[in-house]
Amino acid sequence: MRSKIVMAAALIGIAFLSGACATSEQWGEWRSHTTHFASGEHGMFSMANNMSGANPKVTRLDIENSRTQNWWGKSITVEPGQVIQN
Amino acid sequence: MAGVAALAQAGPADYVMPIEKHSTAKGRALATKYQPQLLQFSDYVYHCLPYLEIRNGLGFKRVPKEPADDRYAAVWVRAEQATDAAFAALPMDRQASAMFSRYGVPMLRRLTAIPGIQSDPDVYGFSVAVEWIKPGSDPNRPTMEILSMFADQASTRAFLAKTLSAGDYVRRMRLTFFDGDKEVGRLPIEVWEDNFVGTYKVPGYEMEKGKVCS
Secondary structure (H helix, E strand, O other), X not given: OHHHHHHHHHHHHHHHHHHHHOOHHHHHHHHHOOOOOOOHHHHHHHHHOOOXXXXXXXXXXXXXXXXXXXXXXXXXXXXXXXXXXX | OHHHHHHXXXXXXXXXOOHXXXXXXXXXXXXXXXXXXXXXXXXXXXHHOOOEEEOOOEEEEEOOXXXXXXXXXXXXXXXXXXXXXXXHHOOHHHHHHHHHHHHHHHXXXXXXXXXXXXXXXXXXXXXXXXXXXXXXXXXXXXXXXXXXXXXEHHHHHHHHOOOOOHHHHHHHOEEEEEEOOEEEEOOXXXXXXXXXXXXXXXXXXXXXXXXOOO
């Protein structure tokens, strides 16, 4: 429970800081790719690693970790067997 | 917590369907034979196209409910994208066309490049499913849209070699669209050139050392 609270606090902090540090160029680039990889979570993520505005870094492990947080929640979809058979 | 830690460390191998999960001997034999190539494919998507996530295991699958054991080299990808007004305004078939052109065709190109498959009589064809969040759906319980296709080897290779038109290729596909938990059926999709996958670089993405994308 405690770890969840710490994680939530860290994410809120990152969101606040990243929003505050984003430059107009960064947001411009973001907007230019709106059809892709631009969910709020990923945006927050990218900015969080770019506090200096000079050397942004997002690793594959960062992306994997963000997915495992299940930020899409439970989705409405078909059973995999309706799409393809193993 | 242990489960979360294990998931957090999921790597390319975790996106390949285990051999034993293939339901027939033919499927298991193909999965065994091409295991290194499937891992290589998964590694490419994992590191080079981080905005895509392989779903339900890369492997040799077949058409649902078909009794014949025709095996297709198959990948199902979830494309992560934000709400976009222009995309949302498109009719369903145009959205599906855009997603297939952007992500489906490059996946087909990669599948057909797996060494050995072209001359393998046990590989009937190729299958790609592209999944995305339906524009405007509840972010807390998003509705997924899925376009799935199956096509034989010869038609797919002819299409990629531009000796078969996109229209003719689509007509030969077994194509199914799913809107949330409903099967919509076939959509009149179009396929056009889209070099996004080959040119787009995620801002700030730092590739793992030693990895090369080509």
